Amino acid sequence: MYIEVKNASKRYKVGGKDVVVLDNVSLDIEKGEFVCLLGPSGCGKSTLLNVLAGFEKLESGSVRIDGAEVVSPSPKRITIFQNYGLLPWRNVLKNVELGLESRKLEKDQKRKIAQKYIDLVGLTGLEKQHPRRLSGGQQQRVSIARGLAVQPEIIFMDEPFGALDAITRMKLQDDILKISRGENKTIIFVTHDIEEAAFLADRIVVMMANPGRIKSIVKVPLGDHRDRTSEDFLYVRDKIFELFNLKADSYIEYYI
Amino acid sequence: MIRKLSPIKNCVISVALVILAWQILFQVSDYEAALFPSPKMAFDALVEMFKNGTLLEHIKTSMYRFLVGYLSAVAVAVVLGLILGRLPKVFQYINPAVQLLRPISPTAWMPFIVLLFGIGDMPAIVIIFIAAFFPVLLSTVSAVGNVDPIYLKVSQNYGITQPALTWKVIFPAAFPQIANGIHLALGTAWIFLVAGEMVGAQSGLGYAIIDARNNIRADILLATILVIGVIGILLDGILRLIEKQIFKAWGGEN
Numbered sequence: 352m353y354i355e356v357k358n359a360s361k362r363y364k365v366g367g368k369d370v371v372v373l374d375n376v377s378l379d380i381e382k383g384e385f386v387c388l389l390g391p392s393g394c395g396k397s398t399l400l401n402v403l404a405g406f407e408k409l410e411s412g413s414v415r416i417d418g419a420e421v422v423s424p425s426p427k428r429i430t431i432f433q434n435y436g437l438l439p440w441r442n443v444l445k446n447v448e449l450g451l452e453s454r455k456l457e458k459d460q461k462r463k464i465a466q467k468y469i470d471l472v473g474l475t476g477l478e479k480q481h482p483r484r485l486s487g488g489q490q491q492r493v494s495i496a497r498g499l500a501v502q503p504e505i506i507f508m509d510e511p512f513g514a515l516d517a518i519t520r521m522k523l524q525d526d527i528l529k530i531s532r533g534e535n536k537t538i539i540f541v542t543h544d545i546e547e548a549a550f551l552a553d554r555i556v557v558m559m560a561n562p563g564r565i566k567s568i569v570k571v572p573l574g575d576h577r578d579r580t581s582e583d584f585l586y587v588r589d590k591i592f593e594l595f596n597l598k599a600d601s602y603i604e605y606y607i
Numbered sequence: 608m609i610r611k612l613s614p615i616k617n618c619v620i621s622v623a624l625v626i627l628a629w630q631i632l633f634q635v636s637d638y639e640a641a642l643f644p645s646p647k648m649a650f651d652a653l654v655e656m657f658k659n660g661t662l663l664e665h666i667k668t669s670m671y672r673f674l675v676g677y678l679s680a681v682a683v684a685v686v687l688g689l690i691l692g693r694l695p696k697v698f699q700y701i702n703p704a705v706q707l708l709r710p711i712s713p714t715a716w717m718p719f720i721v722l723l724f725g726i727g728d729m730p731a732i733v734i735i736f737i738a739a740f741f742p743v744l745l746s747t748v749s750a751v752g753n754v755d756p757i758y759l760k761v762s763q764n765y766g767i768t769q770p771a772l773t774w775k776v777i778f779p780a781a782f783p784q785i786a787n788g789i790h791l792a793l794g795t796a797w798i799f800l801v802a803g804e805m806v807g808a809q810s811g812l813g814y815a816i817i818d819a820r821n822n823i824r825a826d827i828l829l830a831t832i833l834v835i836g837v838i839g840i841l842l843d844g845i846l847r848l849i850e851k852q853i854f855k856a857w858g859g860e861n
Contacts (some may be wrong), residue, residue, distance in 0.1 A: 438758065449765055452767070
């Protein structure tokens, strides 16, 4: 298996009390899969992502990627953060070039690679702009371009569209779906938005809190081209609503 | 245009008010004119100093000492601050000593400094260095501590290691707060230049004041004070302009 999480456990101390954020979590992910970690706050989905990315350590259990234990972050596995993490003193082009600077590349080459991914995320013409001049959606596009530019094998996304308005969010979802299929990356995507998960994922890992654990894993049998209004999509979405016990039992006649 | 002119108008009115008050005091007071001269006399003294070349000579000497002391203090304090800011465990042992030294007026060191360095450029430079060093050091350390952790996470993710981490990420991220300290230190350093030259030098603007007192030339004394004030304002203005340019390159508005 490409990514293997085995019996992962982790606790935090919150106000003197132990909170189990990950309780014996095991999960396998295949290369090229788009997996959404879905659940309410406190279910450990972000912690699991941070552990996979190498930012946090487990208390017990193991995380292996491509056979090797994860001990630290690596440019092979890029994380996209909710608040973008762009360097405000650099313009768009320089931000996208950031990850290329530790490589032995000619100046023109760096520029060419950066330009390619700026074009890919649809920001052509904004190269010289500074991040604070851009909208939230555009800033997240810059951060996606910066991530793709170093050609990582895996992209971790930690509620990347959580701070965006609904329309912008849907646009970015469309684009990330296209990019993930086109660039053939493995993507692990944390969200608490059920529709977002159903729209993007090959598999949805449904998580629960107290203690943080995996409740079930749902395969999404939708193709590469997804439609938010199609019957199939609504069916998948409903299934997940049911898992969270969020679907009202059909007593609607009662109120008529 | 009107907006740009109104501060100049305010300045002119403000200065005119000071001169007017000065003139009135001169008229009503019983002091001898040699002890409390009129604005006109001070202005004549200024022209005299300018014409015989002493003024420019003093300004040149003072500016040299100021720039050497101030710039070296900023450079050392920023570099040291960038290092200590990343080593909070080390800084917790250094901070108490810094806090002990910081409130001591740099002039208190004066006799000691004169004993060690003699009379000349050095005492003034050392005093300015001490005056500028602590505000810049402390603001740099705290600025580095306040750098948003996400920048460090991103750097780690993209494999940016030292020394690139410091000059590509930490320094620019901390720069706005460091600039605050650098600006604050400018005013303090300029104030202590005069103090340093009054005791430890035979030239410069501070010395010119002592010299004027010794010759009972209150007109020259006041003229020198005015020059010190004007240069202080100019230095502040120049630094403001430099800051503006840097922040522009930084992509910010203010």
